[in-house]
Amino acid sequence: MSEENLYTFENETYRKTYWHTCSHVLAQAMKRLHPEVKLAIGPSIDNGFYYDFDTPQPFTEAQMEELEAEMRKICKEKLKLERFELPRAEAVAYMEERGEPYKVELINDLPEDAVISFYKQGEFVDLCAGPHVDSTGRIKGNAVKLTACNAAYWRGDSSRQTLQRIYGVAFPKKDELDEYLARIEEAKKRDHRRLGKELGLFMMSEEGPGFPFFLPKGMVLKNTLLDYWRECHKRYGYVEIATPIILNQHLWHQSGHWDHYKDNMYTTVIDGEDYAVKPMNCPGGMLVYKSEPHSYRDLPIRAAELGLVHRHEMSGALHGLFRVRCFTQDDAHIFMTPEQMKDEIKNVVRLFDEMYSTFGLTYQIELSTMPEDHMGDESVWHFAEDTLQAAITELGKDFQLNPGDGAFYGPKLDFHLSDSLGRTWQCGTIQLDMQMPERFELEYVGEDGERHRPIMIHRALLGSIERFIGVITEHFAGAFPVWLHPVQVKVLPVTDRAADYAAEVARRLDAQGFRVEVDGRNEKIGKKIREAQLEKIPYMLVVGDRDMEAGTVSPRHRAEGDLGAMDLEAFSAMLRQAVDSKERK
């Protein structure tokens, strides 16, 4: 890599180095203004950097500005960053002398043979492996912004000291900082909690924290999404089942969920017996499989379930539709012979491909392999991992390997979707489950007349329907494609004279299966258009005297504006085409 290239901000290594140095500048500013503060750690992260401090008082916005000002000063001082190393005993003594207990703990926890290095800039020294830019003068002081200050635990351990974490971002140019901040603002405007309220999709209530209520428009959206989901699954050879929400606790012991997840499960007592509300659909699916004997001729069985699951998430984790205590998992369990495995995985990936691309969502696949703590034979694991890998490779897909990150019961493929703002969401997952068929003693009779254990995969495409609705709300900024929008067309009569004509137009579109509303209020057309635009309605139909006379409608597209007068038939044909092709504009 050329010298020049190394110093571009697009280069991730350089960007992280730059941000890492920023975190040192932040710590230096902090020590100058508040010498009593103790230093914890200060790394770069994907979107900037942070530094954790142990402070007697939480920080305020005003103090953040003072810190920024001091950071700008340090940048102007062009302090050289110099690396030096110390033997362990001296390193500990050095940090003890400087009154930094957290640094002492870090040094003590370093492996025996570790090189203990420090970086010095002016009067400030930090324990750090580096690397760093060569001078604080490299940092553009007026393009540094401290974005938030919050609590964090020392070493991520909730039983330990709470620290104050200050987050920041920095860019080589002020313009880039402004652009970044504008993007954050845009994301805020698209927040699904705000849009969900504005568009009448869903609500939350103090009476049920984490349990979303779907409003009429939200239900149209959800049902339309599920109609599409069912249509796709049928084409890919799935059958649909539904299993109970409450099941005997004995079942949860058998499935192993009780041992692993009882803290997150809701329980109840019925006729003196213990029951639990399902946090997953699998055990019910196993019972369905076991309800009758199976021949190899029946396989593969692809049983999908839109199962309503409940999980007791911690109160602080709740977040709109993204993190709820009750959601619909679009699950499926596929039972098959080992020979069918590869083709089945390909079939699942093709289905994922089709549905994700409908929304204009791209994805990155991650393959997670056998963890240290796993159940089952290693050779079976390797066969399973190889099969997953072969399936995606044969489909020409790239993947990222996460060695040792699989579930204890099997390897998995995770699908990370990228939305229109470049944010990623883990939605789809394909997990091989080598445990459940054992625990439930699932069987099929093979060609040889013997009993065999089927292979099972557990997969979810959208993950949680509720969360996915949140994701696409932000992805489309509320401007859902016409096939999905709760109101596809709004008819806007210009005056009262056009009221009957508007009603007739709406009636005819409704009869053709479109979702139509009429805005018959006594308001000016400009106001009706404005409000329909704010509702992000795909098509507005302006109808006035001219249209009545000519027997036309004047459609306006939310993004393309006035489309000019046309016959209702011409409009409905255009609409039909846009809906059927699931056009996204």
Added chain:
RNA sequence: GCUGGAAUAGCUCAGUUGGUAGAGCAGCUGAUUCGUAAUCAGCAGGUCGUCAGUUCGAGUCUGAUUUCCAGCUCCA
């Protein structure tokens, strides 16, 4: 769950040192009948999240509690 912050009309928000609550939008009524992003006027709307406490007096101060927000932790 932890740390910090917030809660005032359906929505977005104002409310000075404690003295009995205000605007815009939405709603209702009337006028207006208008061609591509806000017509005008009038009316109505709130035990200021909840429960205690301090005080002659609390939206305002104190404590508890609920929910929400940011982050941490967690997310099988």
